[in-house]
Amino acid sequence: MSKVVTRFAPSPTGLMHLGNVRTAMLNWMFARKMGGKFLLRFEDTDQSRSEQQYIDALKQDMLWLGLQWDDEPLFQSAHAEKHQQALDTLAEDNLAYPCFCSESQLNLDRKLATSRGLPPRYNGRCRALSDAQRQEKLDAGETHTWRLAVHAENGEVTVPDMLRNNVVFLRKDLDDPVVVRSDGTFTFLLPNAIDDAVDGISHVLRGDDHLTNSAYQVWMLESLGYTAPVCLHHGLLLGEDGAKLSKRTGSHSVADLRDEGLFPEALQQAMVRLGHPNIPEDALSIEALLQHVDIEHLSTSSVRWSNEAMWRWHTKLLHEKPASELAPLLSAALQKEGISLNDEQTLRLAEIMAGNLSRIEDVFQFRHLWDATQPYSDEHKSVLQEAGRDFFSQALNLAQAMDCTDWKAWTTALKEATGYKGKALFMPLRIALTDQAHGPEMSKVVKFLGQDGICVRLQKVLDTL
Numbered sequence: 001m002s003k004v005v006t007r008f009a010p011s012p013t014g015l016m017h018l019g020n021v022r023t024a025m026l027n028w029m030f031a032r033k034m035g036g037k038f039l040l041r042f043e044d045t046d047q048s049r050s051e052q053q054y055i056d057a058l059k060q061d062m063l064w065l066g067l068q069w070d071d072e073p074l075f076q077s078a079h080a081e082k083h084q085q086a087l088d089t090l091a092e093d094n095l096a097y098p099c100f101c102s103e104s105q106l107n108l109d110r111k112l113a114t115s116r117g118l119p120p121r122y123n124g125r126c127r128a129l130s131d132a133q134r135q136e137k138l139d140a141g142e143t144h145t146w147r148l149a150v151h152a153e154n155g156e157v158t159v160p161d162m163l164r165n166n167v168v169f170l171r172k173d174l175d176d177p178v179v180v181r182s183d184g185t186f187t188f189l190l191p192n193a194i195d196d197a198v199d200g201i202s203h204v205l206r207g208d209d210h211l212t213n214s215a216y217q218v219w220m221l222e223s224l225g226y227t228a229p230v231c232l233h234h235g236l237l238l239g240e241d242g243a244k245l246s247k248r249t250g251s252h253s254v255a256d257l258r259d260e261g262l263f264p265e266a267l268q269q270a271m272v273r274l275g276h277p278n279i280p281e282d283a284l285s286i287e288a289l290l291q292h293v294d295i296e297h298l299s300t301s302s303v304r305w306s307n308e309a310m311w312r313w314h315t316k317l318l319h320e321k322p323a324s325e326l327a328p329l330l331s332a333a334l335q336k337e338g339i340s341l342n343d344e345q346t347l348r349l350a351e352i353m354a355g356n357l358s359r360i361e362d363v364f365q366f367r368h369l370w371d372a373t374q375p376y377s378d379e380h381k382s383v384l385q386e387a388g389r390d391f392f393s394q395a396l397n398l399a400q401a402m403d404c405t406d407w408k409a410w411t412t413a414l415k416e417a418t419g420y421k422g423k424a425l426f427m428p429l430r431i432a433l434t435d436q437a438h439g440p441e442m443s444k445v446v447k448f449l450g451q452d453g454i455c456v457r458l459q460k461v462l463d464t465l
Helices: 018-033 052-064 076-092 103-115 130-141 189-198 208-223 254-259 264-272 286-292 309-319 324-338 342-355 362-371 378-387 391-403 407-418 423-434 442-464
Strands: 005-009 037-042 096-099 146-147 156-161 165-170 177-179 204-207 230-234
Touching: 005 018, 018 037, 018 204, 018 230, 018 254, 018 264, 018 286, 018 362, 018 378, 037 052, 052 254, 076 096, 076 146, 076 189, 076 208, 076 324, 096 130, 146 208, 156 208, 165 208, 177 189, 189 208, 204 208, 208 230, 254 264, 264 286, 264 309, 309 423, 324 362, 342 442, 362 442, 378 391, 378 423, 378 442, 391 407, 391 423, 391 442, 407 423, 407 442, 423 442
Parallel strands: 005 037, 156 230, 204 230
Antiparallel strands: 096 146, 146 177, 156 165
């Protein structure tokens, strides 16, 4: 295989969403897998909607995801002259023509075709005009679009596709697509294909909803003397409701997920495993995923997105993090809420909380660990009341008289003094020290709090009761 060059070509008219992420990741991974290049190209020809803020945001999202591109980013607008040259060449060869039909006329034609059981394709009215008739309308300044002259009774277009071998389209089944709108701006079809040819793109990986677009683009590029890139049309990414996932149907933006504290690795895991069912569970880095991914055998079936699966990966990755990596994350979350712990306290907090958080923000459920002034929640007061003042008085006396940071020794002594055992012994102590019914091992909690911290919280229970 010759040098592989792939690309991610977003329009900078909005934020990066999950559908974009899959396209970007597949193109990046294929290029890296094949030892090739991965280019970033902004399709910015819609100047009225393209904004620098979205260019900057897309770059930031790509880097956050670990998808570093090669070379400098490319801009479609830089090839505007080549787009026009391509259209002019096609027109000179009668492979593109101006269409003067109004939208109302086109709608009427579609309805008529449908009523006759025919596909609602363009009927070729303006394609049949003579050169003189076309020129007369152009000279008169009549509003028009430009179409490719693809439809024909004979002939075929072959789309080279790695997943589906060669996909053959009969030209009689294809339309004459619009490539220039009535306002003079290009649609996606022509600039996207010309840029791929000019930029030396060898492979294009995208959803199978682009298969017909690929047929038009292959026909156009071959008509202009270019070699069309090899395609890989993967199954569509569907939302949890089974509809195509897009920003119009509520797809999350990468920026929103990042603000929610999602690890980029969790998004990588959830996305790459779609259509790749055989990747080992312990492949937790993008490098590990890259070793096991087999994009040339990616499923052609549509795949369904799951927010739950994404956050499940987040939790798994969170549990895998050592305390040294978890501590800065906890520190940032605490500082955001105006809570300041020193580095040693934060590291010790990370050590006892590791494995007990689904998200970093869950640490706030354990405010009692660093703030003894917090009131007990109503749902837990009944546990404290059931244990009673005498139980906590003896717990406090023992805590003051012995090393209560030795959880086993302290609770054994308290068991002998009160006769409480099992849940009746351990649950009131857990509630008293953490205000939570579940959480870190209590042997770690008492070490974290120290004797003073334990005694302060037990006295608070007595004051509460």
